[in-house]
Amino acid sequence: MALIECVPNISEGIRTDVVADIVQDLRGIDGLHVLDVQSDPTHNRSVLTLAGTPEVLRTALPRLCELTMAAVDLRTHRGEHPRLGAVDVMPFIPLEGATMADCVALARLVGAELGARLALPVYLYEEAASSPARRNLEEIRRGEFEGLADKMRLPEWAPDFGPATPHPTAGATVVGARMPLIAYNINLATDRVDVARKIASTVRMSSGGLRYVKAMGLSLEGRPVVQVSMNLTNFEKTPMHRVFDMVQREAARYGVTVLESEIVGLVPQAALLLAAAHYLQLEGFSARQVLEHRLQQP
Amino acid sequence: MALIECVPNISEGIRTDVVADIVQDLRGIDGLHVLDVQSDPTHNRSVLTLAGTPEVLRTALPRLCELTMAAVDLRTHRGEHPRLGAVDVMPFIPLEGATMADCVALARLVGAELGARLALPVYLYEEAASSPARRNLEEIRRGEFEGLADKMRLPEWAPDFGPATPHPTAGATVVGARMPLIAYNINLATDRVDVARKIASTVRMSSGGLRYVKAMGLSLEGRPVVQVSMNLTNFEKTPMHRVFDMVQREAARYGVTVLESEIVGLVPQAALLLAAAHYLQLEGFSARQVLEHRLQQP
Numbered sequence: 001m002a003l004i005e006c007v008p009n010i011s012e013g014i015r016t017d018v019v020a021d022i023v024q025d026l027r028g029i030d031g032l033h034v035l036d037v038q039s040d041p042t043h044n045r046s047v048l049t050l051a052g053t054p055e056v057l058r059t060a061l062p063r064l065c066e067l068t069m070a071a072v073d074l075r076t077h078r079g080e081h082p083r084l085g086a087v088d089v090m091p092f093i094p095l096e097g098a099t100m101a102d103c104v105a106l107a108r109l110v111g112a113e114l115g116a117r118l119a120l121p122v123y124l125y126e127e128a129a130s131s132p133a134r135r136n137l138e139e140i141r142r143g144e145f146e147g148l149a150d151k152m153r154l155p156e157w158a159p160d161f162g163p164a165t166p167h168p169t170a171g172a173t174v175v176g177a178r179m180p181l182i183a184y185n186i187n188l189a190t191d192r193v194d195v196a197r198k199i200a201s202t203v204r205m206s207s208g209g210l211r212y213v214k215a216m217g218l219s220l221e222g223r224p225v226v227q228v229s230m231n232l233t234n235f236e237k238t239p240m241h242r243v244f245d246m247v248q249r250e251a252a253r254y255g256v257t258v259l260e261s262e263i264v265g266l267v268p269q270a271a272l273l274l275a276a277a278h279y280l281q282l283e284g285f286s287a288r289q290v291l292e293h294r295l296q297q298p
Numbered sequence: 299m300a301l302i303e304c305v306p307n308i309s310e311g312i313r314t315d316v317v318a319d320i321v322q323d324l325r326g327i328d329g330l331h332v333l334d335v336q337s338d339p340t341h342n343r344s345v346l347t348l349a350g351t352p353e354v355l356r357t358a359l360p361r362l363c364e365l366t367m368a369a370v371d372l373r374t375h376r377g378e379h380p381r382l383g384a385v386d387v388m389p390f391i392p393l394e395g396a397t398m399a400d401c402v403a404l405a406r407l408v409g410a411e412l413g414a415r416l417a418l419p420v421y422l423y424e425e426a427a428s429s430p431a432r433r434n435l436e437e438i439r440r441g442e443f444e445g446l447a448d449k450m451r452l453p454e455w456a457p458d459f460g461p462a463t464p465h466p467t468a469g470a471t472v473v474g475a476r477m478p479l480i481a482y483n484i485n486l487a488t489d490r491v492d493v494a495r496k497i498a499s500t501v502r503m504s505s506g507g508l509r510y511v512k513a514m515g516l517s518l519e520g521r522p523v524v525q526v527s528m529n530l531t532n533f534e535k536t537p538m539h540r541v542f543d544m545v546q547r548e549a550a551r552y553g554v555t556v557l558e559s560e561i562v563g564l565v566p567q568a569a570l571l572l573a574a575a576h577y578l579q580l581e582g583f584s585a586r587q588v589l590e591h592r593l594q595q596p
Contacts (some may be wrong), residue, residue, distance in 0.1 A: 003593070035592045051593060107348050180589070187581075244578050260581035268591040269567070276570040279577040283485075283558035285429065291478070291564045292394065294333045294348060295301070296594075 004106060005035075005180065006050045006057055008090045010068045011083045012269050015059040022067045029063070036266065044079025045088070049266065052094060054106050061090060065118055065173065073169045076146045079104045084141045084148060086170035089110045091126065092177045093270075095151065103177035113173040113217040115162025122161040125176035130160050137174060145171040164221040179212075182232040182271060183264035184240060186247045190256045193219045196226035199250045203228070203243060210246065212238035225259060235271040241278040300396040302404060303333075303478065304348045304355055306388045307375070308366045309381045311337040317344045320365045327361070329354040334564065342377025343386070347564065349393060352404045359388060359408050363416055368467045372443045382439045382446060384468035389424065390475045393566075401475035402426045409473040413460025420449065421458040423474035428458050434471060443469040477510075480530040480569060481562035484539060484545045488554045491517045496523035497548045501541060508544070510536035523557060533569040539576045 013020050016039055023037055027050075036049035044274045048253060050060060058174060072086040090110070092103040108127040114120045129135045133156070143151045151157045159172060166172055196217030201207045204215040212234035218227050228247055234239060238265045248258050268288065277285050287293055310316050317337055324346075325332055334347035348358060363385045364580060370384040388408070390401040402566045405426040427433040431454070431498045446464045449455045456462060464470055486494060494515030499505045502513040510532035517524050526545055530536060546556050566583065575583050585591055 005589070033593055035589070083472055084442065095593075179545040240574075240578060258579055260579050262581050263583060263587055266592065267587055269588045269590045272574040272588070273570055275578055276538075280538060280573055281556055281558050283560050285561060289563065289565055290567050290570070291303070291333070292567045294564065295331055295393075 002054060002102055003051055003095040004054055004057055004098050004103055005093040006090060007062060008048050008050070008061065008064055008164040009083075009088045010046050010048070010072065011044065011074060011077050011079070011086050011088055012063075012068070012072050013043055013045040013079065014041045015071075022064065022071070023048070025067055026050070026060060026064060029056065031062050032060050037099065038265075040081075043081035044081070045081045045083065051291060054098075054102060056108060057092070057106060058113075062113050062117065065114055065170075067118065069120070069167070069170045070120065074171050075144070075169060078128070080283050082144050084145055084171050085120070085167075085173040087136060087173045088141075088165075089125075089174045090176070092128075092175075093180050094177075095133045100127050100177060107175045107177045111161045114173060114175070115159070118162075118167075120162050120167050120170060121164070121172040123172060123174045124160045125174050129176065134160075138175075148172060170212045179234040179236070180268050180271075182235055182240065182267050184230050184232050184243065184261065185264065186211050186228045186230070186261045187220065187225050187259045187279035188228070188251055188256050189259040190226060190254075191219070191224040192254070192256070193217060193226045195251065195254045195256055196228050198254070199247055200228050200230075202250050203246050210238045210243065213243060230273075235268065236273070238294050239278070240271055241275045244275075270288065300314065300351060300400055300402070301349055301393040302352055302355055302396050303391040303393050303402055304347070304359060304388060305391065305479075306346050306359065306362055307381075308344050308346070308362075308370065309342065309372060309375050309377070309384050309386055310366070310370050311341055311343040311377065312339045313369075316369045320369070321346070323365055324348070324354060324362060325356060327354065327358050332360050336465060336563075338379075340377070341379035342375060342558045343379045343381065352396075352400060355390070356407055356411075360411050360415065363412055363418065363468075363471065367416065367418070367465070371467045372469050373467060375443070377491075380436075380439050380442050380562070382418065382443055382469050383418070383465075383471040386439075387423075387472045390426075390476070391478050392475075397417075398425055398477075405473045405475045409459045412473070413457070414472060416460075416465075418460050418468060419457035419462070419470040420466050421470060421472045422458045423472050425475040435474075438472050446470060453578060464571075467533055477532045477534070478566045478569075480533055480538065480557065480565050481530045482530050482541065483562065484526045484542065484559045485518065485523050485529070485557045486526070486554050487557040488552075489517070490520040490552070490554070491515060491524045493549065493552045493554055494526050497545055498526050500548050501528070501544050505536045508536045508541065511541060526533060530569075533566065537572045537576070538569055539573045542573075548564075 033051040039046040111122040199215040200215035203209040331349040337344040409420040498513035498515040501507040
């Protein structure tokens with residue numbers, strides 16, 4: 001059975017009763033797993049983690065949009081996080097038995113439905129993008145809701161689905177397909193934030209580092225510790241252990257050691273198995289050897 | 299739901315049709331997972347890996363004994379592996395949601411039933427042992443089927459359940475509870491078997507090494523490679539990464555490097571997560587953060 005994850009970000013993080021009502025409704029959908037809900041009042045944004053078969057998600061995500069559009073009006077929405085829509089972004093992510101192609105197909109189906117049935121302009125991004133210029137979420141979102149009407153007048157920003165002008169209260173939604181994202185932080189036993197910043201700039205793609213790493217360096221409040229805070233956007237191609245080893249080696253160059261690392265939120269099992277197999281130098285290992293994996297087979 | 303694993307070893311590894319018939323019958327038991335079946339003709343022995351709830355296993359294991367006793371006559375059985383019974387040994391192992399205490403209780407229930415209903419003498423071992431002298435399987439099995447009648451005449455070898463004399467064709471069965479066993483081999487990039495033997499003797503408990511490691515050194519046929527072949531009998535207390543690091547360090551002392559390692563058969567997910575968390579120096583990590591784990595929750 002193909003299982004797909006979806007992590008919709010909605011532009012409401014203050015009125016927790018509104019978010020709770022939407023989540024409550026989603027929990028009533030047969031076969032839909034609501035894995036996690038995180039609301040951030042500063043960002044005024046909530047991140048839902050859902051999972052299900054393509055069929056279940058095809059029902060659930062338009063429903064989520066409908067409910068969110070009824071509750072959120074971007075004309076009065078304020079928050080620190082940039083946003084283009086009431087349902088701002090909606091990535092589909094392959095889990096067990098599903099491929100990236102399944103996720104791209106699902107993104108197109110759901111995007112087409114949002115455009116046609118809810119009169120919502122939809123942009124496809126990342127693996128589902130209709131052109132290389134639309135792969136990057138930040139590019140699509142630049143100008144935010146407030147600049148969207150002007151942006152959509154440019155021919156290169158015609159939406160992939162739906163009307164040619166913004167939805168008056170819900171803006172536009174960015175739908176796509178990507179690998180699971182791992183929020184991975186490495187703490188260094190020093191108070192020198194410049195070391196964390198230099199290492200972040202060494203490991204991240206944007207300044208010449210590893211292809212699937214985004215990183216920044218920061219101080220941890222109240223502790224004499226600095227952090228290399230990262231998003232790993234493809235753990236198969238840029239695995240956790242390679243990132244850890246590179247940070248450790250770069251830190252040594254400044255006479256600094258790694259204190260600890262942390263995974264924020266959820267992580268696919270495969271990412272940790274890759275790390276174990278790497279450090280233990282396992283040959284010929286397969287996830288099929290994991291006892292719990294066998295129990296799940298029919 | 300408490301899930302328990304059981305790895306019965308039966309004294310038949312040549313007549314594969316006999317083993318197939320028994321397995322076929324077990325597959326008909328509702329709720330029983332038959333995870334693996336390995337037959338070894340040299341040992342004339344088969345190892346079954348089963349899993350289920352305590353209730354399911356309480357039905358399945360006596361059934362397995364009944365079928366095996368009808369097919370195997372130890373009076374004519376020959377094989378390299380030492381054995382005491384037609385069903386030689388039957389360990390219960392805690393999986394998700396189950397404790398060692400659950401396994402000990404189940405071993406006693408099943409042992410009592412084998413004694414009463416099948417007239418089979420039963421010895422309890424490892425965590426289920428009725429005295430420290432009976433913890434060790436090798437001690438109970440010493441003398442094998444052929445020496446069992448004499449051994450049972452000694453007061454200290456009265457069985458825990460069942461008749462005071464051996465079953466005429468099925469001998470006795472050893473029932474117990476233990477942690478999952480991981481068959482873990484580390485290959486060294488050298489043809490010097492003395493190095494593998496010295497390292498094996500350094501890491502194993504019996505000669506002063508780690509508490510939950512059994513090890514021997516051997517040559518791999520057809521390759522200029524030697525192997526430290528190990529059983530890890532408690533991966534929580536003696537984790538894989540500690541064993542790997544110790545073998546690697548000892549090998550360096552002889553100017554030898556680790557070529558690779560391998561896990562033979564199944565491994566609990568937790569053992570690999572422990573290794574990943576160790577090498578990545580993960581702080582505050584919980585298996586609840588594994589995405590697939592969340593999907594299994596109701």
